[in-house]
Amino acid sequence: MFKSIIGESSRLAQQIEFILEIDKLKAVIRRNLILCGERNENSAEHSWSLGMMAVLLAEHSSEAIDIAHVVKMVLVHDLVEIDAGDTYCYDAAGNVDKEEREKKAADRIFGILPDDQRDELRGLWDEFEERCTAEAKFANSIDRLLPLMQNYQAHGASWKGHGVRVDQARERMAPVREGSIAIADAVDRMIDRALEEGYFRPAERISG
Numbered sequence: 001m002f003k004s005i006i007g008e009s010s011r012l013a014q015q016i017e018f019i020l021e022i023d024k025l026k027a028v029i030r031r032n033l034i035l036c037g038e039r040n041e042n043s044a045e046h047s048w049s050l051g052m053m054a055v056l057l058a059e060h061s062s063e064a065i066d067i068a069h070v071v072k073m074v075l076v077h078d079l080v081e082i083d084a085g086d087t088y089c090y091d092a093a094g095n096v097d098k099e100e101r102e103k104k105a106a107d108r109i110f111g112i113l114p115d116d117q118r119d120e121l122r123g124l125w126d127e128f129e130e131r132c133t134a135e136a137k138f139a140n141s142i143d144r145l146l147p148l149m150q151n152y153q154a155h156g157a158s159w160k161g162h163g164v165r166v167d168q169a170r171e172r173m174a175p176v177r178e179g180s181i182a183i184a185d186a187v188d189r190m191i192d193r194a195l196e197e198g199y200f201r202p203a204e205r206i207s208g
Helices: 001-006 011-025 042-062 069-076 097-109 117-131 134-153 159-160 165-171 181-198
Strands: 029-033 041-042
Touching: 011 041, 011 042, 011 097, 029 042, 029 134, 029 159, 041 042, 042 069, 042 134, 042 181, 069 117, 069 134, 097 117, 117 134, 134 159, 134 165, 134 181, 165 181
Parallel strands: none
Antiparallel strands: 029 041
C-alpha cells in the first residue's frame, strides 16, 4: 500500500516498510511479567525499558560510554525476535540453534532498509552479540538486569515455573560484571535474597 503511494523503490518507502515490519515486535511475548504483574511483557516493551535504563544508569558503567550509541543498540538488539521468537535463557534445547535462527532473521529484517541503514543497524546488532565494546558490555548488563528485577518483583514466578537453580542464575548474570561492577554487586545481593525467599532451586551438588 505505502509503496504504491510513496514510490516502489524510494528510500522513504524502504524505511516505512521497515517501520511497519518492526511493529510486529509488539506481538512477541516474553516469559517475564510486567512489574504490576497483570500480564507478560512483549519484546517491544522490553526494548523501551532498556532505552530508559541506558539513560538513567549510564553513570554506573565501568567504562566511559556513548549513551546514544547504547540506546540505539538496545532498541535494535531484539528485532530479530520477530522471526526467531524470544528464546528463554534457561531453555537448553531452544538455545541450541538460537544463534543460527537470529542471524537469519537479522539478514532478512535489516535487509529491508536502504543499504547504509541496513549496515548501521546490523552492525549495532552484531556489536551487542559480540560484547566486545564498552557500550555492548553495558547494554548486555542492563539487558540481564531487567528480567532479574521483574522476576524478583513477581516472587520468582518464571524461575519457579521453570525450576531454575541459583547456580544457573549466577551463570546467566555473570557477564553483568563486564559492564558495571556496581550493577553486578546489586545483582549478587538480589540473587542472594531471592534464594533466601525460595525463588530459586538450590545449586546442584557435585558428587565425587
